[in-house]
Amino acid sequence: MVEITRSYEIEVETIDSDHRRLVKIINEITQALDDKREAECARLVPEFVTLSKQHFAREEALLAKNGYPGVEKHREHHAALDGKMDTMLALAERVVESTAARDALRKELIFFLMDDVINEDMDFKSFLMDAASRKGNSTDG
Amino acid sequence: METSAIQGLHMVGVYHSYGSTPVLNNISLTVPAGELVCLLGPSGCGKTTLLRVAAGLERLQAGSVTIDETVVAEANLQLPPEDRRIGFMFQDYALFPHLSVLENVMFGLFRRDKAAAHTRAMDVLGQVGMARFADQHPHMLSGGQQQRVALARALAPEPRLVLLDEPFSGLDTDMRGRIREETLSVLKQTNVATLMVTHDPEEAMFMADRIKVLGENGRILQAGRPADIYYRPASEYVARLFGPMNMIDAVVTQGKLASSFGIMAAKRAAEGQVVRVLIRPEGLILSNGAGAEGGTPVDVLSAHLLGDSSMVRIQVREGANRGEEFQVRIAGAFDLTEKGQIWAHVDPRHVFQYPQD
Numbered sequence A: 001m002v003e004i005t006r007s008y009e010i011e012v013e014t015i016d017s018d019h020r021r022l023v024k025i026i027n028e029i030t031q032a033l034d035d036k037r038e039a040e041c042a043r044l045v046p047e048f049v050t051l052s053k054q055h056f057a058r059e060e061a062l063l064a065k066n067g068y069p070g071v072e073k074h075r076e077h078h079a080a081l082d083g084k085m086d087t088m089l090a091l092a093e094r095v096v097e098s099t100a101a102r103d104a105l106r107k108e109l110i111f112f113l114m115d116d117v118i119n120e121d122m123d124f125k126s127f128l129m130d131a132a133s134r135k136g137n138s139t140d141g
Numbered sequence B: 001m002e003t004s005a006i007q008g009l010h011m012v013g014v015y016h017s018y019g020s021t022p023v024l025n026n027i028s029l030t031v032p033a034g035e036l037v038c039l040l041g042p043s044g045c046g047k048t049t050l051l052r053v054a055a056g057l058e059r060l061q062a063g064s065v066t067i068d069e070t071v072v073a074e075a076n077l078q079l080p081p082e083d084r085r086i087g088f089m090f091q092d093y094a095l096f097p098h099l100s101v102l103e104n105v106m107f108g109l110f111r112r113d114k115a116a117a118h119t120r121a122m123d124v125l126g127q128v129g130m131a132r133f134a135d136q137h138p139h140m141l142s143g144g145q146q147q148r149v150a151l152a153r154a155l156a157p158e159p160r161l162v163l164l165d166e167p168f169s170g171l172d173t174d175m176r177g178r179i180r181e182e183t184l185s186v187l188k189q190t191n192v193a194t195l196m197v198t199h200d201p202e203e204a205m206f207m208a209d210r211i212k213v214l215g216e217n218g219r220i221l222q223a224g225r226p227a228d229i230y231y232r233p234a235s236e237y238v239a240r241l242f243g244p245m246n247m248i249d250a251v252v253t254q255g256k257l258a259s260s261f262g263i264m265a266a267k268r269a270a271e272g273q274v275v276r277v278l279i280r281p282e283g284l285i286l287s288n289g290a291g292a293e294g295g296t297p298v299d300v301l302s303a304h305l306l307g308d309s310s311m312v313r314i315q316v317r318e319g320a321n322r323g324e325e326f327q328v329r330i331a332g333a334f335d336l337t338e339k340g341q342i343w344a345h346v347d348p349r350h351v352f353q354y355p356q357d
């Protein structure tokens, strides 16, 4: 089970709620793998990838709107994750027949979520918090 | 809820500086239980500092460190190393010379009663194949055997996190390969989270489930599986970590880059922009004819057998890179007596583009 904890929150509701939705799907996928319902990965993993891409776009728009100076770099970081998402989609097609694919997919998903999606966002956490306090209101929307 | 439900190490937003010199710049990482993450970088990139912060040997200045369910460091909280349930294998953390192998391993088990400590120490010595050396002293052991005992000592107290700092650097090449394979297999059986520091890309590739490349400024340059780092290096710096590279600078013309090896589509670059194209020596393939994929005729200048592969120097005869020299790695020996024109073409899996500013 993955749970988002306070230290992993960006403290911007649109981003944190996206992250929580991604966590929820990862938990469904790992649960499906644990319960030998591997076939469900064919639906869940593409859903996870689609949601990730939507989230990246939303996050980039939010960063641009708030004038975050590292927005281009973060956009590049997201773009560089395409290959990893392709790998996860390819692995998802093989989980029914292959134990190795199952293990690799589980590993990829956890690292992708914790490291590539959430940890990397810590880069702009303090910027957005400062932006919010400067404006005296929320950076959301 | 304060902690993460993923078992293992979580470092979030870690900054560190010595005086006014920043060494770690907002580092966050996760090492799930049962996984091994390698921090790969040159000396002075802060990787050892990060390990020492995780261990509690260095005071955390900003951010948080969680091991399993326990926050071990954050603002106003610093658990001492001995309360973090960590196993160490550090370069400068040698075995105690005056203690036997068994006593070395029992050293960290002082919280258990003597009989239980003895049983546990013998168990873990068995796991690393060193039980029959229990009564010997470190100086009687080979470097590899000492390393196994050090691993047993690290694992004996059943740590939740193991930290390895260049653990194999004192071993000769032969022994290093064997010991790191054994170490990896024992760590995997133990299902413990492991964070390892190395400057050796090959070692990181071999050991890691995930590599985090640190740059000189104490920032993470790229994180991914060894295959991601090798086949999709995010920057020229990361690409060059794994040995020599061939280099072509080309200008984007109608969305394409021209070279003697053929035309390729420019990625993420604007018209007229200079793109640095890097090709690994194994990404150039030599053949006796043009082949289906095209390629370019070359002269072979030299060939050196390195063991199971050879490094061949070639010079391009035609096209945009006419007269330029390239390095090619081929399997086995190169036959210099072979007649006929040699052609080179590229394997796109080993070609990387980096638009220049």
Ligand SMILES: [Fe+2]
Residues within 6 Å of the ligand: A015, A019, A055, A059, A117, A118, A121
């Ligand atoms: Fe995000």
Ligand SMILES: [Fe+2]
Residues within 6 Å of the ligand: A056, A059, A074, A078, A117, A120, A121
């Ligand atoms: Fe992000």
